[in-house]
Amino acid sequence: MAEKRLPILESFYSLQGEGYNVGVAAYFIRLAGCNVRCPWCDTPNSWDIASGELRKIEDIVNEAVETGAKNVVITGGEPLIHNLDELTTLLKSCGLKVWLETSGSAPLSGVFDWICLSPKKWYLPENDEIFKRANELKVVVESEEDFIFAQECKGRAGGQTILSLQPQWSADELIASKIVDFIKQNPEWRLSLQTHKYLNIR
Ligand code: SF4
Numbered sequence: 001m002a003e004k005r006l007p008i009l010e011s012f013y014s015l016q017g018e019g020y021n022v023g024v025a026a027y028f029i030r031l032a033g034c035n036v037r038c039p040w041c042d043t044p045n046s047w048d049i050a051s052g053e054l055r056k057i058e059d060i061v062n063e064a065v066e067t068g069a070k071n072v073v074i075t076g077g078e079p080l081i082h083n084l085d086e087l088t089t090l091l092k093s094c095g096l097k098v099w100l101e102t103s104g105s106a107p108l109s110g111v112f113d114w115i116c117l118s119p120k121k122w123y124l125p126e127n128d129e130i131f132k133r134a135n136e137l138k139v140v141v142e143s144e145e146d147f148i149f150a151q152e153c154k155g156r157a158g159g160q161t162i163l164s165l166q167p168q169w170s171a172d173e174l175i176a177s178k179i180v181d182f183i184k185q186n187p188e189w190r191l192s193l194q195t196h197k198y199l200n201i202r
Contacts, residue, residue: 007052017196027069046077084110142168
């Protein structure tokens with residue numbers, strides 16, 4: 001049965017800071033709870049489901065609509081640990097485009113206009129469905145080993161999927177030049193930067 005309430009850590013209207021849709025205005029809904037626990041996570045306060053306020057889906061959607069936003073990013077935490085059918089259906093019925101940011105570590109639910117998949121090698125998606133459905137594959141790179149992981153992920157993705165490499169924010173700055181070299185040799189990949197961190201906006 002679909003959830004009537006979801007645990008919300010925060011919601012705010014800003015710009016998409018990274019990935020293919022960078023720079024586009026979007027309302028962010030950050031759900032609480034994450035099963036992945038990346039060592040370099042920049043939102044560890046989202047890991048515990050109890051850190052979120054349980055809110056009615058109707059209220060969450062009304063707030064998004066009131067901002068005048070055209071796009072909504074569902075993020076976390078790992079949003080797919082929740083059933084997103086009801087939230088995304090209601091958002092779309094209000095005319096909003098709905099985007100997902102996920103690691104793919106839980107089954108896909110919901111209806112989306114854009115899926116950005118950022119898989120983590122310590123908690124891989126169980127099957128290829130999310131790879132095939134993803135509009136964008138975004139691999140975070142902190143060491144040269146991650147280029148091998150990125151190519152493995154590319155092998156699971158659909159042919160039309162946008163392929164992005166994003167330097168891990170606190171990684172050694174040498175990794176940036178290694179990413180540039182890799183993309184020059186593998187031009188099907190592109191660079192993604194966390195522009196919101198450079199601009200100090202959320
Ligand atoms: S999947 Fe995202 S929220 Fe979860 S630990 Fe990794 S970076 Fe943090």
